[in-house]
Amino acid sequence: MSDFVNSNLPLWILLLPLCGFAFNGIVYPLLSRGVSKTSHLISGGVATLAMLASFFFAFSGFRELAAGSGALHTTVYQWVAMSDFSVGLNLQLDRLSSIMALIITGIGSLIHLYSIGYMSHEKGAARFFAYLNLFCFAMLILVLSDNLLFVFFGWEGVGLCSYLLISYWYGDAANADAARKAFLVNRVGDFGFVLAMCMLYAKFGTLAFSQLLAQITPEHATYLTGVAVLLFFAATGKSAQFPLYVWLPDAMAGPTPVSALIHAATMVTAGVYLFARLHFVFELAPAVMTVVAWVGALTALIGGTIALAQNDIKKVLAYSTVSQLGFMFLATGVGAYHAAVFHLMTHAFFKALLFLGAGSVIHACDGEQDMRKMGGLRKALPITHATMLIGSLAIMGVPLFSGFFSKDEILFMAEAMPRGSMGLFAAGSLAAFLTAIYTIRMLRMTFWGEARSGIHGHESPWVMTLPLVVLAVLATFGGFLGVPHELAHAVGLPTHLLGEWLTPVVPVAALDLHAAPISEGMVSVIATALSVIGIFLGLAMFKKTFTLPSAALGKLLEGKYFVDEIYTSLFVRPLYWMGDLIARTLEGRLMQNLGNWMGVGSSWSGDRLRALQGGDLQIFALILLAGLSLIVAISLFWTNV
Amino acid sequence: MDTGVLLHLLSAWLFCMGLLAICVRRNTLVMLMGIELMLNGVNLSFVTFAHELQQLSGQLQVFFVITIAAAESAVGLSILVNVYRNFGSIKTDRTQTLRG
Numbered sequence: 051m052s053d054f055v056n057s058n059l060p061l062w063i064l065l066l067p068l069c070g071f072a073f074n075g076i077v078y079p080l081l082s083r084g085v086s087k088t089s090h091l092i093s094g095g096v097a098t099l100a101m102l103a104s105f106f107f108a109f110s111g112f113r114e115l116a117a118g119s120g121a122l123h124t125t126v127y128q129w130v131a132m133s134d135f136s137v138g139l140n141l142q143l144d145r146l147s148s149i150m151a152l153i154i155t156g157i158g159s160l161i162h163l164y165s166i167g168y169m170s171h172e173k174g175a176a177r178f179f180a181y182l183n184l185f186c187f188a189m190l191i192l193v194l195s196d197n198l199l200f201v202f203f204g205w206e207g208v209g210l211c212s213y214l215l216i217s218y219w220y221g222d223a224a225n226a227d228a229a230r231k232a233f234l235v236n237r238v239g240d241f242g243f244v245l246a247m248c249m250l251y252a253k254f255g256t257l258a259f260s261q262l263l264a265q266i267t268p269e270h271a272t273y274l275t276g277v278a279v280l281l282f283f284a285a286t287g288k289s290a291q292f293p294l295y296v297w298l299p300d301a302m303a304g305p306t307p308v309s310a311l312i313h314a315a316t317m318v319t320a321g322v323y324l325f326a327r328l329h330f331v332f333e334l335a336p337a338v339m340t341v342v343a344w345v346g347a348l349t350a351l352i353g354g355t356i357a358l359a360q361n362d363i364k365k366v367l368a369y370s371t372v373s374q375l376g377f378m379f380l381a382t383g384v385g386a387y388h389a390a391v392f393h394l395m396t397h398a399f400f401k402a403l404l405f406l407g408a409g410s411v412i413h414a415c416d417g418e419q420d421m422r423k424m425g426g427l428r429k430a431l432p433i434t435h436a437t438m439l440i441g442s443l444a445i446m447g448v449p450l451f452s453g454f455f456s457k458d459e460i461l462f463m464a465e466a467m468p469r470g471s472m473g474l475f476a477a478g479s480l481a482a483f484l485t486a487i488y489t490i491r492m493l494r495m496t497f498w499g500e501a502r503s504g505i506h507g508h509e510s511p512w513v514m515t516l517p518l519v520v521l522a523v524l525a526t527f528g529g530f531l532g533v534p535h536e537l538a539h540a541v542g543l544p545t546h547l548l549g550e551w552l553t554p555v556v557p558v559a560a561l562d563l564h565a566a567p568i569s570e571g572m573v574s575v576i577a578t579a580l581s582v583i584g585i586f587l588g589l590a591m592f593k594k595t596f597t598l599p600s601a602a603l604g605k606l607l608e609g610k611y612f613v614d615e616i617y618t619s620l621f622v623r624p625l626y627w628m629g630d631l632i633a634r635t636l637e638g639r640l641m642q643n644l645g646n647w648m649g650v651g652s653s654w655s656g657d658r659l660r661a662l663q664g665g666d667l668q669i670f671a672l673i674l675l676a677g678l679s680l681i682v683a684i685s686l687f688w689t690n691v
Numbered sequence: 692m693d694t695g696v697l698l699h700l701l702s703a704w705l706f707c708m709g710l711l712a713i714c715v716r717r718n719t720l721v722m723l724m725g726i727e728l729m730l731n732g733v734n735l736s737f738v739t740f741a742h743e744l745q746q747l748s749g750q751l752q753v754f755f756v757i758t759i760a761a762a763e764s765a766v767g768l769s770i771l772v773n774v775y776r777n778f779g780s781i782k783t784d785r786t787q788t789l790r791g
Contacts, residue, residue, distance in 0.1 A: 664787060667719075668713075668714055672714055
């Protein structure tokens with residue numbers, strides 16, 4: 051399984067989005083004399099075709115892997131080549147990265163197609179599509195690179211594109227602030243990434259995954275604990291985990307397709323990918339992984355509760371994403387990488403669907419995002435309503451929809467894996483229960499009941515509904531890639547297709563199914579019961595009103611536990627204060643005076659030295675003589691010593 | 692004292708006299724003559740060394756120096772003619788226009 055096949059396929063997957071970026075970012079604006087004159091049809095069409103072609107290449111790469119080769123390998127560019135250290139842009143398409151590449155390019159193309167409709171009222175859509183293509187390029191580098199350095203390159207690249215796209219409508223100061231917040235919070239996490247890379251290089255002298263895998267032995271466990279902590283820190287930033295999740299809800303300031311692609315389906319799952327990719331590092335630090343699991347569970351609960359009280363449709367989905375990412379971290383924490391990647395995939399399907407559906411609603415309501423002003427949109431938006439209902443059923447874990455399989459697998463692993471515990475299971479189940487409630491609340495506020503304001507939506511054009519339908523199909527049937535053992539044996543379906551597929555790359559600890567405290571089937575029953583109770587509770591609770599029964603609790607949740615305020619007073623204010631202090635003392639006194647002194651000093655010494663430049667030949671000759679004598683004296687002195 | 696040392700002393704003397712002329716005399720013509728004196732001091736030194744070390748290259752060098760000295764005095768004298776036309780004098784203390 052470890053045979054490497056040289057192939058150009060990974061390069062093609064990468065290059066097409068880059069070409070799309072070059073066209074939309076450089077060529078097309080030049081041709082049409084200014085980015086504001088570009089048409090959304092041409093730029094969007096090219097961008098979508100680039101992504102579709104990239105998806106085609108990703109798919110043929112997937113088929114080659116399925117035919118038996120271990121990994122497709124390309125050396126694109128040798129960046130640093132020293133005697134004992136070399137690093138370059140080497141691409142490697144193995145089973146894990148092919149799944150990621152399929153998700154990125156597949157969902158990416160759907161979202162690009164959708165954006166043509168969504169951005170149709172926009173002037174200068176080429177800028178948007180250029181950023182979107184650049185994002186896909188960076189994200190593909192992240193998953194295709196065979197060394198940590200270029201993973202970091204992609205990691206920063208997606209961060210940059212996220213920044214550019216959140217502040218796409220930069221005319222509004224709030225959007226620019228949100229983008230800066232996302233960038234800065236991510237920077238905190240990236241710091242951990244850089245340090246982890248330094249530590250790995252210092253010890254092993256390489257950053258390539260295959261060489262790290264070959265060199266790392268259990269003896270390095272203590273050293274690797276530090277690396278694991280730092281990498282986990284990096285992942286909390288990018289994947290919006292507690293305590294660095296605060297940027298993700300604000301990131302909803304960007305256009306909705308961006309939220310779907312970057313802040314739900316792909317970029318925020320980079321942390322999960324990193325865990326799966328470096329599983330051999332993390333497995334040597336079990337204490338860290340237990341913390342990861344608990345942080346994931348905590349994040350799932352925080353996100354789930356806050357989503358209960360939000361009134362902005364995208365904010366609900368954003369906190370829901372935070373919560374689902376918490377699920378993935380919970381799974382990686384207990385060592386169930388397959389379950390995490392499985393949930394990553396199904397979540398990409400149904401959350402992209404939900405975001406695009408929300409985008410369709412917002413588009414129909416002319417930019418209105420407040421759910422309190424919606425209601426009764428079911429009749430006006432039949433396709434959007436049907437597809438979003440499917441997405442909601444999937445996220446709530448209603449049996450046979452994709453979320454059911456992936457969420458149950460995570461819940462089962464949370465108690466069955468050696469590092470799992472009943473506490474993690476309980477937290478996960480509670481978060482799943484909350485998911486059902488807030489999703490029902492969102493559906494009820496948006497689509498059901500009577501219209502609460504004069505908004506009369508209109509169904510979106512086919513470019514927007516087609517991706518919705520495709521994603522709805524995926525969200526419905528995607529779960530059959532990971533049917534649990536007991537159910538599979540009962541109905542004769544293949545078990546854990548995705549898990550089997552990933553095993554050569556990401557091996558997981560063997561698990562005795564019968565030794566688990568709660569059996570797989572029982573977990574499914576409990577989870578289903580919880581989501582059904584959640585659905586009915588949600589239906590009962592939000593019949594007339596959309597606020598929570600307890601006003602104080604509602605206020606706490608609507609204020610997002612006031613975490614932003616706490617961060618403001620803990621970090622932002624002191625930083626401002628320090629900045630002010632430095633501006634007044636160091637900058638205002640020292641640096642400014644230093645500049646003045648330099649000016650005064652040179653004009654004073656210039657005054658003195660001017661006397662020499664009198665134009666007197668004799669003085670010039672004397673200076674020449676003195677200089678010559680000095681040189682002769684020095685050279686004589688040095689030859690003698 | 693043998694001839695070699697005497698010749699070296701003479702060449703050093705000629706060089707220093709030339710330098711002195713350049714440094715103290717205000718007349719540019721005399722300064723040019725000082726330069727010639729320095730060059731000839733160096734020439735003498737070259738020849739002496741060539742004789743002592745029995746190497747022709749020193750004598751060869753002298754021809755170059757003589758050629759350059761001729762070119763230098765030609766250029767220097769023509770500059771002096773122009774200086775005289777512009778300032779009406781060739782004394783260095785009359786030909787200063789820089790305000791130090």
